[in-house]
Amino acid sequence: MAKAIHLVYISLSGNTQSFVKRLKVYLETKTDLPVKTLNVKDLVKEQNDFFAMSDYFVAFLPTYLEGGNGLDTGDVEILTTPLREFIAYADNYRYCYGIVGSGNKNFNHQYCLTAKQYAQQFGFPVLDNFELRGLADDVERIGEKVLALYRS
Numbered sequence: 001m002a003k004a005i006h007l008v009y010i011s012l013s014g015n016t017q018s019f020v021k022r023l024k025v026y027l028e029t030k031t032d033l034p035v036k037t038l039n040v041k042d043l044v045k046e047q048n049d050f051f052a053m054s055d056y057f058v059a060f061l062p063t064y065l066e067g068g069n070g071l072d073t074g075d076v077e078i079l080t081t082p083l084r085e086f087i088a089y090a091d092n093y094r095y096c097y098g099i100v101g102s103g104n105k106n107f108n109h110q111y112c113l114t115a116k117q118y119a120q121q122f123g124f125p126v127l128d129n130f131e132l133r134g135l136a137d138d139v140e141r142i143g144e145k146v147l148a149l150y151r152s
Contacts, residue, residue: 002055002150003033003055004033004035004036005027005031005034005146006056006057007020007023007036007057007058008037008038008058008083008086008087008096009040009060009061009083010039010061010062010080011039011062013062015062015102015132015133016061018133018134019102019133019134019139020039020060021037022139023139026140027143027146031147038057040086043086050089051090052090053092053095056149056150057097058096058097058099058100058146058149059087059098060102061083061099062101062102062103063080063101063102063103063111063115084118087122093123096122096124097124097146097149098119098124098125098126098149099119099124099126100127100129100130101113101114101115101128101129102115102129102132102134103129103131103132104132105131111129112129127145127146128141128145
């Protein structure tokens, strides 16, 4: 049985951080497990002070891409690569239940594309997605999925 729920994310504009904070509050009302959050951006500030995970976690990733259309003309992940590096570090991906993507639906095929790329690279599922800061319904839906992972 898990000792805590771990939510690992990167937030640049504040949207993902806002979602994770609201998700943490939701989860704390539904379980006795402590909910721990980690913004990987904070580790980068401290000279890439990555560490090996020993507990399972759910990852949260906004979409920041440069170039391409998300289909056939390519794309390059920008700004969020520290999360990729953290997940790869010391094989942390082995402890990742899956990833939740976020973005702006105006970007069509590129919406949550980075989360799909992480899932393919590391072999874990895309658990869900939300737009921008997410709605209360998104928090509840994703919260229930996270709880199900930690109960199994």
